[in-house]
Structures are given as C-alpha cells and as structure tokens.
Amino acid sequence: MHRLMNGLARYMALLGGFVLLALIVLTCVSVLGRGINTFLHSDLGAGLLGGMARTLLDTGVGPILGDFELVEAGVAFAIFAFIPFCQITNGHATVDIFTSKLGVSANRFIQMVVEIVFAVVLILIAERLYDGMMSKMRYGETTFLLQFPIWWAYAVSLSAAVLAALVGVYMAVVRTAEFFTGRMIIAPAGGADH
Template identity: 65%
Template sequence: MHKIMMSLARFMAVLGGIALSALILLTCISIAGRLLNGFFHKDFMQGLLPEFSNWMIEIGVGPVNGDFELVESGVAFAIFAFIPLCQITAGHASVDIFTSTLSARVNRFLRMVTETVFAAVLILIAVKLYDGMASKMRYGETSFLLQFPTWWAYAASLFGAVVSAIVGVYVAAVRIYEFSTGRIVIVDGMEADA
C-alpha cells in the first residue's frame, strides 16, 4: 500500500511541477512582452524604426492577456499537487525544540494526533472545494478577461485536494498503526535520531 501511495504522491508532484513550470514560463513571456511593448511604443523606437515598431505592436507583442487569471488558477492546483508528497515523506515544517525531549511513544502519539487532524482538514477542504465548484457551475461564473468558466480552476484544485485527502488519511492510518504497535512505517527526523 505504501508504494501505491508514494507513486500517487510522486505523480501529483510531477503534475504540480509541470503546472508550476508552465506558469513560470507564462509569467516570463508576459513580462517580456510587456517590456517589449513599452519599448516599441517609446519615441526612440518610433523615430528610429517606426514601421518595425508598429508591426511588432500590431502582431500582438505585449503581455499575455489574462496571465494573472491563469497563474491564480494554476498555483492553486500546484499547491494541492505538492501536498501528498510532502505529507507522505513527513516533509512538513516542524519545530521540535520541545518534542525532542519527549519519549518516542509520546512523539508517536503527537504525530498520530497531528496527522489525524491534518487528514480531517484535508477532507474538509476537499468537500468545501467541491461545494465551491458546484456553486460556480450552477451560476455559470467566468473569469474576467479570458471568460473561461471558473469551475475549471476549482475542478483542478479539487482533484489535487482529493488526492491530498486520500494520502492524508493513509498517513493518519499509518501513524495510528505506528502508535499502536511501536513499529515505524514512515520514517521522519524523529526516528533517525533514535
């Protein structure tokens, strides 16, 4: 089961990485287009090469229309796509100044409680994203510039949130097993020191 969940988490991280890379490229193209558009509008270029400058402006050299709408939607998906890998590898930030002095059993108990609460929160987020998506579909809401249905962004985020919830529930079940048996299934920094 652990291999399946790890594969699912890695798959989601790859999807999130692809989405984030595409958004970075989109942002760079949009910024470069905005700078070039301003450059071609300057008096210097209009005086030096007016035909070329006007041609570049006419073919559409400029910022990508609706870039912030795409970035907003894509980043939401990317965040949810990275959560499963972070969850299953115990990669979340932790402050263990206090807990490092506690026994291994107490630390396993704290991890069990934390992971269970986190799984419940991930389930709640997925449910609320579904409610939001259904609402956007019902009212036919679209984005301002690109006019794409906003439920598309909700659906992408919901996909990531559902996978995050599945992995979160698995990790919570593992932590309950670890606490009950004392056997470690998912190694994190606390077990490395023991």
Template identity: 60%
Template sequence: MHKLMMGLARSMAMAGGVVLSLLILLTCLSIAGRLLNGGLHGALMQSIAPDLAEWLIAIGVGPINGDFEVVEAGVAFAIFAFLPLCQITAGHASVDIVTNSFPRGAKRFLRMVTEIVFAAVLVLIAVRLGAGALSKFQNGETSFLLEFPVWWAYAASLVAASVAAVVGIYMAAVRTIEFMTGRILVWDGVEGEQ
C-alpha cells in the same frame, strides 16, 4: 499500499511541477512582452523604425492577455498537487524544540494526533472545494478577461486536494497503527533514536 500512495503523491507533484513550470514560462513571456511593448511605443523606437514598431505592435507583441487569471488558477492547483508528497514524506515544517525531550511513546502519540488533524483538514478542504466547484458550475461564473469558466480551476484543485486527502487519511492510519503497535511502518527520518 505504501508504494501506491507514494506513486500517487509523486505523480501529483510532477503534475504540479509541470503546471508551475508552464506558469513561470507564461509569466516570463508576458513580462518580456510588456517590456517590448513599452519599448516599441517609446520615442527611440518610434524615431528609428516606426514602421517596424507599428507592425510588431499590430501582430500582438505585448503582455499576454489574462495571464494573471491563468497564474491564479494554476498556482492553486500546484499548491494542492504538492501537498500529497509533502504529507507522505513528513515534509511539513515543524518546530520540535520541546518535543525532542519527550519519550518515544509521547512523540509517536503527537505524530499520530498531528496526522489525524492533517487528514481531517485535508478532507474538509476537499469537501469545501467540491462545494465551491459545484456552486461555480451552477452559477456559470467566468473569469474577467479570458472568460473561462471558474469552476475549471476549482475542479482541477479539487482533484489534487482529493488526492491529498486520501494520502492524509492513509498517513493518519499508518501513524495510528505505529502508535498502537510500537513499530515503525513508514520510516521518514523524523523519529530519532532515544
């Protein structure tokens, strides 16, 4: 079961990485286009090669239209896509100055409670994203510039959030079993020796 969950988490993280890489490329191209467009409209280019400048402007050299809309939707998906791997590898930030002095049983209890709370929050997020996607689908809302249906972004984020919720539930079950039995089922390096 752990191999399946880890594979699912890694697949989502890879999808998030691909989307994030494409968004970085899109942003860089848009910024470069914006700079080039400004230079083409500048006095220097207009005096040296006005025909070339006008031709480049006419073919569309400039910022990418609606880039921020795509970045907004893509980053939301990427964030949710990275959550399952972070959840299954205990990659969330933690402050354990006080808890380091607790006995092993108390630490396991806190880890179990934390995983259960995380799972509940991830399920709540997925449910609310589902409701949001349905609402956006029903009212036909579109983005301002590109006019793509807003529910697409909600649906993509919902898929990733649902995987995060499933992995969160799995990890809550694992930590609960670990607490009840005293055995470590999934070693992640967080629980130190005492």
C-alpha cells in the same frame, strides 16, 4: 498500499511542478511582451525603429491576455499538487524544541494526533472546494478576460485536494497503527527541522 500512495503523490507533485514551470514561462513571456510593447509605444522605440515599431505592434506584441487568470488557477492547482508528496514523505516543517526531550511513545502519540488533524483539515478543504466548484458551475461564473468557466480551476484543484485528503487519511491510519503497535511502519524522517 504505501507504494501506491507514494507513487500517486509523486506523480501529482511532478504534475504540479510541470504546471508551475509552465506558469513561470508564461509569466516571463508575458512580462517580456509587456516590456517590448511599452518600448515600441515610446518615443525612443518609434524613433529607432520607425515604421517597424508600428508593424510589430500590429502583430500583437504585448503581454499574454489573461496571464494573471491562468497563473491564479495554475498556482492553486500546484499548491494542492505538492501537499500529498509533502504529507507522505513527512516533509512538513517541524519545531522539536519540546518534543525532542520526550520519549518515543510520546512522540508517536503527537505524530498520530498531528496526522489525524491534517487528515481532517485536508478532507474539509476538499469538501469546501467541491462545494465551491458546484456553486461556480451553478451560477456559470467565468473569468474576466479569458471567459473560461471558473469551475475548471476548482475542478483541477479539487483533484489534487482529494488525493491530498486520501494520503492524509492513509498517513493518519499509519501513524495510529504505529502508536498502538509500537512498531515503525514509515520512518518519520524527512521533515524540515528547525
């Protein structure tokens, strides 16, 4: 079961990384296009390039239409795509000033409670995303510039949020079993300790 959950979390994180990389390229191209467009509209650009400036402007050189709408939807997906991997690898930041002085049993109890709370919150987030997606579908809301249905962004984010909730429940079950059996199933290492 752990291999399946870990594999799903890794693939979702990779997909989130590819989306984030595409958004970075999109943003850079859009900013570059905006800068070139501004230069071509300036007196300096028109003076240096003459009629070529008008020709370039007529080809549509400029920012990518709706870039911020795509970035908004893509970043929302990427955030949810990284949560399952962070959850299963125990990659969340921890501050153990107090807990480092406690025994193994107390730390297992705290870890169990934290994982259960995470699972509940992730389920709640997924449920709220589903409700929001259904609302956007019902009312047919679209983005301002690109006019794509807003529920599409909710749907892709929901897919990652559902996986995050599944991984959260899995980790809560694992940590609960660890607490009650006294044996380690998944090593709790890997977090960003502070």
